[in-house]
Amino acid sequence: MDTLHVAIFMLLICICQSDDRLTPAKPLIFPGDKLVSDDGTFALGFFSLTNSTPILLYLGIWYNNIPERTYVWVANRDNPITTRSASLAVTTNTSSLALSDSKGHILWEATTTRSNATAGAGAIAMLLNTGNFVLRLPNGRDVWQSMDHPTDTILPGFKLWTNYKNHTAARIVAWKGPHDPSTGEFSLSGDPDQWGLQIVIWNGTNPSWRSGVWTGGTTASLTKYIWSEIIDDGEVISATYSTTSGLLTHWKLDYTGNVSFRTWSNESSTWTRAFQRPGYGCLHYGACGSFGYCDITGSVQQCKCLDGFEPINGFSLNFSRGCKRKETLKCGGGEDNFLTLPGMKVPDKFMYIRNRSSEECADECIRNCSCTAYAYANLRTILTTGDPSRCLMWTGDLLDSEKAGDMGENLYLRLAGSPTYPDIGHNKEILRKVDLGHFNTFHESWDQNLELPNISFEDLTFATNSFNDTNILGKGGFGKVYKVGTLEDGMEVAVKRLNKDSEQGIEQFRNEVVLIAKLQHKNLVRLLGCCIHGDEKLLIYEYLPNKSLDKFFFDCEMKSVIDWPTRFNIVKGVARGLLYLHQDSRMMIIHRDLKTSNILLDAEMNPKISDFGMARIFGNREQQASTKRVVGTYGYMAPEYAMEGIFSVKSDTYSFGVLLLEIAWNLWKDGMARDFVDKMIRESCLDSPNARPHMSLVVSMLDNEDMPRPRPKQPMYFVQRHYDEDERQGSESSTNNASLTALEGR
Template sequence: MGKTISCSVLLALISRFYFPFGTALDTITASKSIKDPDVIISQSGVFRLGFFSFANSSNRYVGILYNQIPIQTVVWVANKNKPLKDFSGILKISDDGNLVVLNGKAEILWLSKVKNLVPNATTAQLLDSGNLVLNNGVNSLWESFQDPSNAFLETMKISTDVKKSRKVEIKSWKSPDDPSDGNFSLSLEHFNIPESAIWNNNQLYYRSGPWNGQSFIGVMNMNTVYLDGFYLVSDDKQQTYYFTYQYSNNSWSLHYELDSQGNLIGRQWDAGKGDWINWYAVLQTDCNVYGKCGPFGMCDPTKRPICSCLKGFKPRNREEWSRGNWSSGCFRTTLLQCQRDNNNGSGAGQGDDGFLKLKMMKVPAFPDRSSLINGDCKDQCLKNCSCVAYAYDDGIGCMFWGGDLIDVQKFSTRGVDLYIRLPSSELDKGKSNTVIVITTVIAGILVITISALFLWCRMAKQRGNKMSFRRNKIWRQIEDVEENLIGAKLQQLPLFNFEELATATDNFHHTKKLGQGGFGPVYRGTLDDGKEIAVKRLSKASGQGLEEFMNEVVVISKLQHRNLVKLFGCCVEGEEKMLVYEYMPNKSLDSFLFDPAKQDVLNWRKRFNIIEGISRGLLYLHRDSRLKIIHRDLKASNILLDQELNPKISDFGTARIFRVNENQANTKRVIGTYGYMSPEYAMQGQFSERSDVFSFGVLLLEIVSGRRNTSFYNNQYALSLLGYAWKLWNKGNIWGLVDKVILEFELDSKNEKEIRRCIHVGLLCSRICQR
C-alpha cells in the first residue's frame, strides 16, 4: 500500500464542514456526488472515501482510506485498473442507480454493475467497518466488501459458492504504488475440506491446510478461534462457505494485506511509533510456498537444506536437488507389498505394509475425508492399496491420501501426526532389542568391516567381469550388424538393465501402455532421476527381430535433430530387447489427425507447422546429416508429437544407411506400409530418397485432408487418397480435398495460399517418384 504524509487529513477535516447541514457526511445520493478533491467520512470518522494519488505517481484514484492515521493507507480502490489523469473525476449515483466513477469527458472508469435498479432510489453509505454499501433503503444491493482490493478488513467475508461458481477474493496490487490487479489472489477453496489459498495467477502458491472447526491446521501459529478471532461458516448442502475475523478490542487499527509478492501480512497501527507494524506473515519461510519440495518431499525450515525425501523415498533428479531445485520431488524406492501382490496377480491385500509416524506435520494437499474414528483410519487405509498415507484430527476425522503427497512440512509446534505407508523392509525393526543390537555391533565391528570389505572387493571384481563380458557381447552383436552397414563403432549409447526398466514402467503395467506397433508394445516410464521415457519392447510375436532392433540402435543413435525422436539407450538381456526413447506426451500424429473428436485441435497453423517439421527432419536424413538415411516407413503413426505438438520422426527399424556415393539400393524383402510405398519400391524392391519423398507426399495430403490414405479402398471416386487428389486437381476443385474443420473456420488468404502450395507439393512428390 502506498505511504505518504500529505494534506489528506486536512482535506478530510475541511470536508466535515463542506456539506450543508442536515445531510449525512457518510452518504452519496443521487443529488450529492463527490468531486475531486471532496470526500465523505464514516460516522465515527474511522474511514474516508474520496480521491487520492500515490507519492510517486500523478494518477488519481477513488478509494477508501484510514481517516485518523497520518500515513496514507488505502484499503480499497474503485478505478484501480483505470486511473484518472487529472483532477476532473467524479463519484456519483448514475441515472440507473449504480455507483459510478467518471472522468471529465463523462467516460465510465468504474461501475458497481448492479442490474434492475430503480432510478433515484439508491444511496451509497461508507460504514465504520470500511465497507461502502449501495442500498435502496431496505436491502444492500452491492458492497465494496464483495469486490475487495488487496486489504482484508474485519467482518469482510472471503467466500465461495461452489454451485454458482462465485468467489469473493482478495487481489494483490502490481506494486505498492500501482493498485492495478497483480498476480496473486487470496480465496477460500473447497478441496474436499475448506482451506484458504493464495494463487499465483492460476498456480497454487500457498494453502492453509484444512479447517477443523477452530483453526486452519496447516497454519502453525494459528491457535484458536477465541484468540485469533477467525471463524469459518460452511453450508455443505448449499455448498457455500466463507471465513472472516472480528476482534473483541474494537480500538485496534488492524487489517491484513496481500502484498505484490503474494505474502499475506498482518498490519497493526502503533501510535507510539507513528507507523504500521507487520506482526504476522503467512510466508514466514520458504517452506510455506506450496510444493516447495515436490511430491513425497518434506520441508523443514530448521534444516539445511530445507528439503528432504520422506523415509522410503529418494530424489527423482539428484543433480537438480544438489542445486537446490527440489520441485521434481522424490519417488518410492521399494514397491508396497500390496502393489507387488497386484502385479503378481494375487489380488490386493494387506501384505506386510505398515506405517511410519511423523509427528507435528502440516498434512499434504487434497485429502479425502471420512467421519471414521481415529482407531479405524489405519485399517481403512490398509484395505485400499492406493492409500499411501492417513492422518486424524478431532475436528475433521480421518484424512486419506491416494496420490502424490505434496506440500508436506515439519512443524516445531502443533501440527498433526501423519502416517506414511511403507513396506516392512523400510520400517524400523527391533527397537525393543536396541541394546543387544548396539552391543553386537560394537563387539563385532572390526570383524564385520574387514569381512564386508573383502567380500565387496571380490564381488565387485566378479560383477565387473560379468558386466564387462555382457556389455562386450551386446556391443559385438551391435557392431557385427553395424560394420555390415557402415563399418563404424558404437560405444556411447547407454545400456539399461531389465530391472531398471521394469521399475520405471511399474513392471510394464497395462496402465502404462502407450500403444502397440509391429515391433511390439510401447510403455511410459519414469527413471530414478525423474526423466520420463518411452520403452519400446520387442514382442516375441513380432515379425521384426534382432536385425531390425540393432538397425534402429545403430541408425538413430547417430542422429541429432529437433524433428527426430531421441534415443536414450537400449536393453538386451536374454530374450528381452528394448529401446528407450524420450517420452512424447501427445503420442502420434494419427491419434489427432484421424480422430473426429480431436481433429479440431489441429488447426491449419499447427498442421502447417507439423508439415514443415517433418520436411526439415527428412531433409536432415537425406542431405544434412553426415550419414544419408532412407527411412522406408514414413507415415502418420511414425510421427510423434511433443507437448507443443511439434513433430518428430520415429521408428527407424527399417531404415537404411547409404554410403556417400550410394543413391539407390535393392532389397528382396520389402518392408513398410502399403499406401505409403513408392511404386518402384513396392513392385521392384528399389528404394532411394524418392521412396521417402513419395511417402511424404501421401502424408502431406493426409494432413491437409484429415483422411487416411487407406480409407479410399473400394471407393467409387478413387482407389487411394492420392488418386482422389489427382482427380480433384485435374478438375480444378482442390478445395474438395481440404478438411472441413479448416474450410469452415480458417480459410483466409494466407492459409489458402499455403494449403494450395501443400497440395501441389504433395502431388509433385508422387509424380517425381513415378518418373
C-alpha cells in the same frame, strides 16, 4: 502535475467538509470532498500515487486516523481518472453508484442485482466504521457493499467464501506494484477444487502457497489469528474474519505474493507483522518436491524427506526432484504399516471422503493398495451444518507438506515394514522383534510384533549403578523409574523397572509397549526401547528434566516457579494429548489414570502424558465399557467409574477437570473448591458424563477465547444418578474390587 499542484490537491482533501454518506442530491466531487466513517477510522475519497502527467486518480478507502497512508480498497483500480475533475454519485432511479469524469465517461459503477434494482429509489451510500462502503435502501437493506468486491486487503467482517459445487470463490488480488493499484499477478482465495478446505495464493493460475487444510481448530496456519464462524452449507464453505482486540488489524496480499497479518502499533507508528507467508524459504508451493516437506520448527527453514524416504539427488541440498522410498511397498502381503507424523501441514491434491469415522477412514486407506497416506479430523467445532467428518486420502505422490508443529495435524504415512524408532543404545545392537504373543488381552487390530530397540539388561544395570536408589527419579504403583545418562551415545533416558512379582506389572508392561510404541504426539511421552531379561521387564523412555507436574503444584517452594502463561500452556498441551488419544490416533484410547504425577515436563516446560499401564483401547463402535476391577487414583476418578466401574472418554475428561482445579490447589486442599468454580455451574458440575465436553471442544475453547461456551444443564445429585439410555447400553452393574492410589507427589 508538479509538486506544488500535488501539495494543493492533498491540502484540499484535508480541509474539505465531510461526513459518512452520499445522497442523490449530494455527490462526492473531486477535488476536495471525502467521506469519513462515523468513528473517524476510515476515509473514502480520491487519491493519486505518482506525479505522472496526466495525473492518475483513483477512488479508494484508507485509514483516516494514522499517519501512514494505508489504502484498503480501490474502486477503479484498472481504469484511473485522467481528467482534472470527477464525481461519485448515487443515481436517482436505479439505486446504484457511478464514478464519472468531467467528460461524462463512466469509469466505475456499483450495480445491484435486478431484484434489488427494483426495490425503489432513495438509496444512500455510507462508509461504515468497519471500512465497508455500502449502498443502502430506505428500508435499511444493503444492496451492495465494497467487501463483496475486495482488492488486496481483508478487513474485519470480511467473509472468504468458496462454492465447491460451481468452483467459484471470493478472491483477493494484489496490486501490480508498490505505486500501481491495478490488478497484479498474485491472488488469494479458497481452493474451489479442494472443497474450499484450504486457502491458496495463486501466481496467475499456478499455486504459489497454500495454507493447509481446515483441521477443526483455530490454530492452523492462516486461521491462527482471526478466522471464526466457519460454515459449510453443503455447497458453500465460508470463513468470516473477526477480531475482538480493539486494534487496527488487517490481512494484506502484497505485490510480491506475500500475505501478512498486520497490526498498527501506536508506539512505533508502523504496521507490525504477526504472520507472513510464504516469505523467503521452502514454504513456497512444492519447494521440497514429492515426498519432501519444509521443516519450519527449527531456527532455519529446510527441506527434508518424509520418514522412510531419501533424496533423489542423494546428499545434494537441491530437493527439486523430491524424495524416493527407501523400501518398496508390499501391499497385499501384510507387510505395510502406517507411521504417524504429527504436527504436519498435510499434502495437497487429496481426496475428501465424507461420512467416515476415524476408524473407517483408516480402514479405507489400509484396504486400498494405492493409498499412500490419510488424515482425519472432526470439524464439528467449526461447521454449523453438514457432515462433521473430514477423511482425506492420497493415492499418489505427496506434494507440499510442511512440519508445522502446533499448527499441524497427524498425517498417517504408508511405509513398507514396521515403523522404525531411534536407536538409543549401542550401535552394535540389532533391532529385534519383541514377542508379545503371550499377552492375549490387547485389541486384535494392533500388531503383536513390535519392532523396538532392545537394550541389554547388563548395559542398564551398569548405567544405573546396579539400580542404585541415588538414580531413582520416581516410584509408581508397579515399579521404579531411574535416570540413565551414560549410554554410549550420551543420550539421557529414563528407565522404568517393573516389579518382578506383580501380575499387574505384566499387564502394565504389555499396555505400555503396545500403546506407546504405536503413538506419536508431542504431548505424549516417547517410548524408545525395552528390555526383557528373565523375570525383569524394563521400559526406556525419553528423559524429561523437569520431572512431573505434581512437583510444582504440591511443593511450597516450587509452586511459585511457574507463572500463569506456563500453566496455561501446560493445560493446552495436556488437552491436545488427550484429544489425540481419544480421536486422532488410529484407535480410541482411554488413559484411566490422568493425574499430575503422570504429566511430565521437558526442558521448556512442555507437558507429556505418561504411564499408560491402565489404558484401554476401544473398538470401532465402543463408546464406553465396564469393569469389576477399578484401578486408578482417588480424587481423579470420575464418579461413574469409581462407584460403578463404567469408563469412557468422559472419564479422562473428568480427570482433566481435576487437573484444572489443581491450579487452584490451595482452595481445593482447604475444602473450598466450590469457591473456585463459577456459581452458574457449581451445582451441575461433572456428575454425568454427558455433561462433560469432548476433548476436541475443550481444545477449541482453550485456543479460542471468543468461542461460545455451552450452558450448564439442570443440576443433578451424585446419589441419584440419572442415566441417558445410551449411557446404560453395554454396561453391567457390578460390585467393584477397587484398587485406589493415594495422592502423592513424585
